[in-house]
Amino acid sequence: MTTKILILGGGFGGVNVLKSIQNKFKNDSNIRISIVSQDNYFLYTPMLPQVSSGLIHPSDITVPIRKLCKQAEFYHAEISFIDLKQKLVTITRTFDGKVHALDYDYLVIALGSNTNFFHNKNIEKHSFVIKTVEDAVSINSQVINMLESAAQTSDEDFKKALMTFTVVGGGFAGVETMGEINQLVRDSVKNFYPSIGTENISMNLVASKEFILSELGPKLGKIAGNYLRKAGVNVLTKTKAVDAGEDFVKLDNGKVIPCMTLIWAAGTDIDPVIYNLECQHHQSGKIMVDEYLRVLENENVLALGDNALIKNPLTGEPYPATAQNSIHQSSTVVNNLYSAITGKTKLKKFSFKSKGMMTTLGRKIAIAVMFGLPITGPVAWLIWRTYYLSQLPMFEKKFQVATSWMADLLFKRDLTFIGLIKNKSLTKVDMKYDTPPIEDFFKD
Template sequence: MTKRILVLGGGFAGVACTRKLESHFKHFSEVEISLVSEDNFLLFTPMLPQVASGTIETRHIVIPIRTICKKATFYEGRVKNIDPYGKRVALYGTNEKRGINLEYDYLVVALGSQTNFFGNQSVESNAYTMKTLNDAVVLRNRIIDMLEQAENERDPILKQSLLTFVVVGAGFAGIETAGEILDFLHDAKKHYPHISENDIKVVVLEALSIVLPGFSERLARFTRDKLIQRGVDIMLNTMVVSFDGSEVLIKDAVDPTRTAVKDPNMRSLQTKTLIWTAGVTPVDTIKNSMFKTDRGRVMVNEYLEVPDFPGVYVIGDCSLTIDPSTGKPYPPTAQNAEAEAKTAAYNLHATISGKTKSKIDHVSKGQMAIIGKRTAIAHIGGMNIHGFVAWCIWRTVYLRKIPKLNKRLRVLLDWTADLLFDRDISRLKIIRKDQPIDYKELDEVDDVW
């Protein structure tokens, strides 16, 4: 009897799980594997800030899913809803194609996350984000647009606001984005004779009292000192109140465990560009599903299986997976997503083959972050490394993680060209069409045939 395994999500978790399933079941003709993703490519997100800064070409960090998942049937589409009782998943239709229903025997949910604005509507409406490939391209165009406008601006106050770039969030994405933006601005200013280094301002806002939480205090301090030395203004214990596209209103962050003795100090920054990297949250499809969630993430057992629905596994950013060594949830990182994908694939193979399932027991191999200007930090094998050596390690490790050799070579060539030539400052005008509307699902259309 045919067993149907359906994987939802084309990110690190979904693609890694699909590839492992293909390996486990390569000699099982009775097992059908299907993968659903909104995009037909895997986005290598660690290098996204380098796309925004023009260091790497856009196409070089996307790997077509069909070239790395050969056995699985691939569906490009967006998940509309998940019915774990009927074991069915509905995909949205568009004006080009009809929506369809996919039935399964086993399900792996790896739908990832979306940007979390914490209910701040003004920020959501006016801020730039760094989550998708489109975000990186749009941000790069925005930076170049600000340089072009500031070059011939005679009002010093307006010119300063055009050249002030505010990054909210001092985690991995925020710090790496700030470093890349600063590098790009300093390299590009040579083409703008009326813009000096003193005109350029990059500000990082963080609600916590530290940068890069999760790293050792020594590496976090090194990162902060290095960025400040290079000219980045880091404002800790600072929260964003609102942003209208021209002014960001901020206030002092208040520790919720303590009683405030006075009202937070409210002030403002004049900027035309605010980049929001302050957090992620599971996608709405997960939040609106029948699964039990905690802060939007699906609660799973030690086998990564949803207790109420045997045969349904949830992995990656949308899974609340507990680290047995710490008793705390695993952080939403690509490394953890791939580890969970490996465990889920093994457990599916064990279930179908009648073997014993394995519990999740992933130990982090380390952490790395690039902070610009050929400088990085790394915590590997219990050692704290920073500076140029850490930068070389970062590039070596992530280059090896790219699944396709041709993409590795293209990225390597981009890095080499960056050492030899100036970055391109052409601004690409991209006009997006309206989103296609949703059409009826296939089985509903069938009723009238």
């Protein structure tokens, strides 16, 4: 009989499970592997801020999932509902909204997380986010549009508002995005937009904690803040954004920043599909798993990444939601899947000690903790680039990114404004499926 393995999510967790489980069951006709993702590509998220600044091209950090499917079937669709009792997953096809269901014997849940606006509708409406490749491209277009607009106005107050950029969030995503945008804007004004004037540029990083990059500890967090301040960024700590409009951001201290560009990188939330899953949840909404990464009371379902609460057995604290952890969790998931299906290996408990964390703050400046040792400046920047370049999934992507980095050291940034891209969807076309529609699974 065929054993069906279904993987939900095309991020670090899902893709690494896909690649490894295909190798485990290579050319095994009794194993059917499927993966579902709302994007048809794997996105290397640590380099998203560099796409937002135009340093690298979006295609440099994306890999079509079908390229990774050696023997797996790929579904470009959104996950609508997971029924653990019936062993069914309802999916909605992205192109035309058609709904059908997939059954499974073993399920891997790696859906990641969504942006959390904490129920603030105004901020959600008027801000950019840095979660997807489309988000990064939108930010890049917005920055260039603001530069072009500011260069064509003689109203000094309006020019300053156009040249004010505010990033909310003192974590890795917010800090790296601010570092990249700050460099792009200042270099562009200096080289191509002399009429704007550097005195009209205002860069604001809003962080709720006492220092930025709390994951690196207070010492390095404060050093990072000082680096950004020297680069011209206003680092506002112990501060929150509470409201926003088309041309302003309001802070919890009552200050209002006239601002045309707001980027929100201040929180993550669980996918609604995970919230509705009939299993045990942590108060954060994350799925509760055992030491083998199996969903509690569901041994044929494994979860990893941002949507699962996985505790460090040494500290009792949850592992942070990082790509590094997802990659190592995928190894445990694959081992335990292979053990459950074949019985040829023993179940493995998940345990991982991070070798370090790092972040960039701009050109030739970074901060890192490697094996417990703090590293700053150009050396950390070189380590960051070397490590992340080595982790890109395909040689062609490594070559493309390395080429872009080299070009950035030799030439000025591209300031092409792309504008809007039109998408078409179908709502009235009836198409037949190779897989049965969902209604067929519920017939008596």
